Structure formats: structure tokens, C-alpha cells
Amino acid sequence: MALEELKSSIEQEFELVNSLQAICYKRGSLKLLDQTKLPLESTYLDVRNSVDGWNTIRDMVVRGAPAIAIAAALSLAVEAFNMQPYNGTSEEAASFLVNKLDYLVSSRPTAVNLSDAAIKLKDIISKAAASGDAKSVFQAYIEAAETMLKDDVASNKAIGSYGASFIKDTLKDLKSVSILTHCNTGSLATAGYGTALGVIRALHTDGMLERAFCTETRPFNQGSRLTAFELVHDKIPATLIADSAAAALMKTGRVNAVIVGADRVAANGDTANKIGTYSLALCALHHGIPFFVAAPLTSVDLSLSSGREIVIEERSPKELLNTRGGLGEQVAASGISVWNPAFDVTPSNLITAIVTEKGVITKNGTDAFDINDFVRKATGCKSSSKKLNRGPSFKA
Template sequence: MAAEINGSSPGTLQSICYERGSLRLLDQTRLPLETVYLDIKDSSDGWTAIRDMVVRGAPAIAIAAALSLAIEVFNLDFSGTPEDAASYLAKKLEYLVSSRPTAVNLSDAAEKLRSLVLKIAETANEAQTVFQAYVDAAETMLVDDVAANKAIGFHGASHLGSHLENMQKISVLTHCNTGSLATAGYGTALGVIRALQTEGWLEKAFCTETRPFNQGSRLTAFELVHDQIPATLIADSAVAALMKAGVVNAVVVGADRIAANGDTANKIGTYSVALSAYHHGIQFYVAAPITSIDLSISSGDQIVIEERSEKELLHSDGGRGKQVAASGISVWNPAFDVTPARLITAIFTEKGVIRKSSEDAFDIKGFIESAK
């Protein structure tokens, strides 16, 4: 496995730097003013990094979790049976899933890895064979995520480019961070923006600040400036006014979980952006890998929404700075909201574009089956 897999080209930002036996995660809580990488030694370090949002973004969370356990077992002195090894891994994966519950990518990756090691254990002669199979699979997930992101970017940009009509270029608004910092590399929604820029179709990207943790102002703006993509930062509350001004042609956001009907959970504030886009007649797209789709739930009503610390609202700098709100005020701080399928124009995936089967829903199961 090559060291520090790069998502696109030399100089691209990387949130996950991995080579066998070593894992470093970019501490995104310290961006954009400091670039600091933390050494991850085991699954406990991985769990803490995910929970504390050192690493965030649904694809990146899943990969960081898987690789933190890969580092642990790579350096583990284990004397049990293959079945013991599989049980050890299964328990650790269950523990890692508890770090953040809303993003389906983490639980999906954990289930795939758990099934793999249980199957390997049935025929393995020693525990090390099970651990090696796990490490190989976790590394493959890292490589596959980069390829998937680039495919999402291609399909999304191609779709938007085909709808340019009389416009020579397109301006796109995005919410939260969905780029190299939220994935293994390149990005999902921000990957679409990168692909539009590469094709010469992008006029400008607009990114929201994404309160209260400011992923947009701290991270997305950081990536856009780093890649020299023409971009403007706006306050979350300025979205409707910007759309009314007629300078936004499309919205592209990521997803932490997509229900079978197309209802999509994403960073808090996405629903408001979708409602504003609908009111102003602006196309609203979701960009996400197939692993973000959860066919076990029929609608967004079944998605568990994580609630974050009240400090993120009571204090500046996403809860890390001085107090800015009145003492004694109660706080409701959901990390995500659910955008209903009826507000979503289409979904960009690595397998292609999922279009509406009716005015209010998508036939996502049918799309996945036909794409196999």
C-alpha cells in the first residue's frame, strides 16, 4: 500500500495519511489557521478523533474508523484462534460505529468488514490470517473511495454541463464541507465543483459558513482557496437573498444518509437551503457514494439525528472559544436535518445519476440493482 494516498493531484489536501502500520489524521478543528496531523495508534484514538470531529464527513469517518482498527491489529500481539480474532474485530467495529450514529457510511463499512472477517475465520488456520484480511480490506476501502469520488464528480459535472443551454458557465452553491477533507480525496459535492472547474464550466462556487461548527468557512473555503477555484463565502442566513439575486444556477450538497425513497440527511441547514432553492426554481442536487444509501429505511423519518454539545451554540468558534450566549438559556443543537425527496432534483453517485421515479420519490433500489 502506497504511503499517503493522494486524492487527485500533487498538493491536494489530505485529511487521511496512511501507510501500513501508520495513520495520521488532519486535525480539522484547527483549520484554517493551523495544519496539524494527529498520530492514530488504535481504534480508541480513532473513536475519539471521530467523536471530536478531528475527522468528519461521512466517507472520511468510515475510512478513518476502519484504518484506525487496521493500525491496531497490525501492531497487535494476539494469541487466540481465528474465531477469537473475528470476534475481537467485530466488537471493535461495533464500538467505532457508536462514535457518530447518523452517517450510514460508517455502519455500512463496519458491517461489510465484520461479515468478511467472520467468513475468513471459518477456514483460516491462524488468527493472523483474519487480521491480514481485515487490513487488506480496510486499505481497499481507502483506494475505492478516491475512485468513487472522482466518478461522482464526473457524473455530476456532465449532468450539469449538459443543462448549461445558453449559459457558458454555471454558478453553484454548496453547504458544509464535502471535499478532500471529508473523504479519502477529491470529494463528493465539492468533487462536482472541482470537475466543473476542470471542464471550464464553473463561473463561481458559493459556500455557506455552515453554523455552528463552521465547516464551510473553516474547511470548504480553505479548500476552494487552496485549489484556486473562484468562490465566495456567505452567511447561512444569506442563502435566500443570494438566490433571489439570480446569481445561483444550482445547489450541490453531500449526504450522510439517504433513505430508500431519496429523503436525505445532511448537515443542519441543508433543508433550509433546499426549501429556498425550491421557492426560487433552482435545481437542488445531492452528491454521494452508494455507501451513503440505506435501503433498510423507507424514508427520512427513520433516520436517527445526532445532537451535538450545547457549547457549540453557547460559545464562539464551534464551542471552543469564549461564551457568547446568555447563561441559563436552553439549547437544541441537531447536527443534521432531513431534506425530503420532493425537494431534490437528482442524486449524483459513482454509478451515475439517480433521477426521480415520481414527483416525490426516487426508485433507488431499482437504480442500484440495474447498476450492478
């Protein structure tokens, strides 16, 4: 695709996305919806460079594993586009971009999408540096970051379609289903449409969804502030519950399935996701309710044999000590110690299936997922080693 055609298609597609768009990008300009102020205020922040990108990710202005990766990549693309004429060599340009990517990856370590994107972008940078001048290195990077943005929406819609079909087949005796979800995995956590929330959207579009239940998702309240906001906006029948009410809700028989997103999936299927996911999976198992994970293949990390190897980010104690996820007044006793992990790991034995943009990973009658084999077949790679490329390559 010619450069101007790529630029035009990206701008047209994202101008058509609904008002819940978290990432607003045109070449040379990036605005991120400040999700810390939702649902009461919609404010977009200008992101001019990788430092701005790092801060918006760390401060959770933008959150959700896919959106974090895209925002990071685009923040550097904006910086590269708006740089003064660069007089260095192609190797120096490549070194500049690689160092910036390493810096961006440090903003939030648990979500694999960010580090995965950095690896792929570094490969594109390296190839461009070997065959062109500094300008071509920056140009190749910018185009790759833009392609990443465009591909995410298509990936999410595929996840929604595969997930809705699989749930309908799994629960084929039901005319309609009610789904419980956790945290926010919709348009605000991605470039658009969403992963787990995308599956709920697809079920609603198909006329199969009776009701969506969303947890408040303490302490940062992504469920009450963001998921509820999206569900109301899309006029999807929905009910908000306290995190601690999930087991009681399941006991009433009003939940037919649980679906969540993922920040990192190990090779055996163990899944890191927002804190509280593990509890939901245990409750679902006890009540005989299927538990699904929806995530792009870029969230799969084949270099990790199990969830024990996943690094779990710990957040500020203020998120528990103060209201509004640390942004409001103090409510806890001064002097109390705090443990505030952002994520937990759900063992694969508690997961029914993993929905990706390439299809649904199942256990095929066994007690274990063979994710390595699924990725090998889905991506057409001959090798199934731990170094296998995680997810589809950019079409730079």
C-alpha cells in the same frame, strides 16, 4: 493483486494527493489532519488504535461521512497490525475485531457510511475466520480497510464527472454556472477529491464554473473553515456567505444550482445532511433552482423507507454557547437552553437528482425516486429487498 503491490499502490497514490489530505496512511501508521484547527493551523494527530479513532471522530478532528468510515476502519487496521503476537483462535480474533467495529460505529450514528463499512468488514472477517488462523483474519481485515481507502478516491472522481456532466446538461442554455454548496464535502471530508465539492472541482476543470458560493455552516463553521480553505487552495473562484444570506443570494439570480453531500439517504430519497440543508432546499424550490445531492452508494440506506427513520445526532450545547463551534469564549447568555441537531432531513420532493459513483438517480418524469431499482441495476444484484447490499463490495 499481491500484498506488496497493494501496499505500494496505496502509499504511492496517497503520497501524490494534495496537501489538504485529511487521512495520511501507511501500513501500521495513521495520521489524521486535525480539522478543528483549520484554516489557521495544520496539525496531524497520530491514531494508534480504535480508541484514538473513536475520539477523533466524536471530537470532529475528522468529519464527513466517507472520511469517518475510512478513519474508523484504518484506526482498527493500525491497531491490528501493531498488536503483539496474537495467541488466540481465529474465532477469538474475529470476535475482537467485530467488537471493536461496533464500538467505532457508536462514535457518530447518523452517517450510514460507517455502519455500512462495518457490515462489509464483518463479512470479510467472518469468511477469513472460517478458513484460516488468527493471523489471516487480521491480514484480511487490514487489506479490506486499505482497499476501502483506495476505492474512495476513484468513487469521488466518478461522482465529480457524473455530476458535472448532468449539471451541464440540465443547465445547457448557460455558458457558465455558479453553484452554492453547504458544509464541507471535499478532500477533507473524504479520502480525496470530494463528493459535492468534487462536482464543483470537475466543473471548474471543464471551464464551466463561474463561481462557487459556500455557506459558513454554523455552528461548527465547516464551510468558512474548511470549504473556503479548499476552494482558495485550488484557486477556484469562490465567495463565502452567511448561512442566513442564502435566500437573498438566490433572489439576486446569481446561483444556478445548489449541490450538497449526504450522511444518509433513505430508500425514497429523503436525505440527511448537515443542519441547514433543508432550509437551502426550500429556498431553491421557491426560486426555481435545481437542488442536487452528491453521495456514494454507501450513503444509501435501503433499510430505511423514509427520512423519518433516520436517527439525528445532537451535538453539545457548547457549540452554540461559545465561539468557534464551542471551542472559544462564551457568547450566549448563561442559563439559555439549546437545541443543536447536527443534521436535518431534506424530503425527496425537494431534490432534483442524486449523483452517485454509478451514475445519476433521477425521477424519470415521476415525482419519486426509485433508488432500489437504481442500486439493483448498478450493483448487479438480483434482489431489490431492503437487505440489498448498499453499494459496491470491497475487492479484498
